[in-house]
Amino acid sequence: GRVGVPLAAERAALSSAQVLLARIVSQLGTVAIAANSLAVSAEGLCYMAGYGIQDASIALVGQAVGAHRRDMSKRFAWLCTGMGMGIMALSGVLMWLFAPALMSIFTADAAVIALGAQMLRIEAFAEPMFGASIVASGAMQGAGDSTACFVLNLFSMWGVRLTLAFLLAPRFGLTGVWTAMCVELCTRGVLFLLRLARGKWLERGALA
Numbered sequence: 001g002r003v004g005v006p007l008a009a010e011r012a013a014l015s016s017a018q019v020l021l022a023r024i025v026s027q028l029g030t031v032a033i034a035a036n037s038l039a040v041s042a043e044g045l046c047y048m049a050g051y052g053i054q055d056a057s058i059a060l061v062g063q064a065v066g067a068h069r070r071d072m073s074k075r076f077a078w079l080c081t082g083m084g085m086g087i088m089a090l091s092g093v094l095m096w097l098f099a100p101a102l103m104s105i106f107t108a109d110a111a112v113i114a115l116g117a118q119m120l121r122i123e124a125f126a127e128p129m130f131g132a133s134i135v136a137s138g139a140m141q142g143a144g145d146s147t148a149c150f151v152l153n154l155f156s157m158w159g160v161r162l163t164l165a166f167l168l169a170p171r172f173g174l175t176g177v178w179t180a181m182c183v184e185l186c187t188r189g190v191l192f193l194l195r196l197a198r199g200k201w202l203e204r205g206a207l208a
Contacts, residue, residue, distance in 0.1 A: 129189025
């Protein structure tokens with residue numbers, strides 16, 4: 001239950017944040033609503049690799065923690081996180097270059113493609129740090145430190161993304177919402193890297 005409760009709470013907190021974000025976007029008009037939803041789907045293709053590496057980091061760190069190998073746990077965590085950042089940086093570059101083509105997979109509407117491509121190009125800059133947060137959170141979960149992941153995700157989602165989106169959307173429209181998302185993902189990546197570097201996450205699991 002120790003892992004299950006924070007994870008369930010995290011899902012609830014993040015999905016309610018998504019609902020509020022959808023509310024903000026829903027006031028921006030039909031092109032913005034369509035561009036937002038399709039750009040989210042297109043971006044999803046770009047971070048699938050990050051979640052694959054997250055699974056590997058959960059397994060590798062979990063095994064090292066179980067074997068009481070603190071040094072190995074740290075090495076696996078940094079190795080996987082570095083790989084995640086590298087692969088997501090590459091997918092960010094591809095996303096920036098092929099944003100219009102990616103959008104045109106989902107729709108033929110020129111206005112939606114143009115706006116969605118702009119959003120993907122904003123988001124492209126956040127991909128390496130998004131990769132860092134995805135994989136580092138996997139390493140921490142592998143070590144049984146899921147409460148900290150919950151707190152960091154909650155703070156960045158509610159404190160940074162929602163707050164900024166709420167402030168920027170009325171003035172900048174969808175660009176404001178995706179800028180808020182980009183800033184939040186970079187902040188989240190930094191928070192997770194700092195926690196990874198401090199090493200406190202290793203004291204939560206079987207190594208305590």
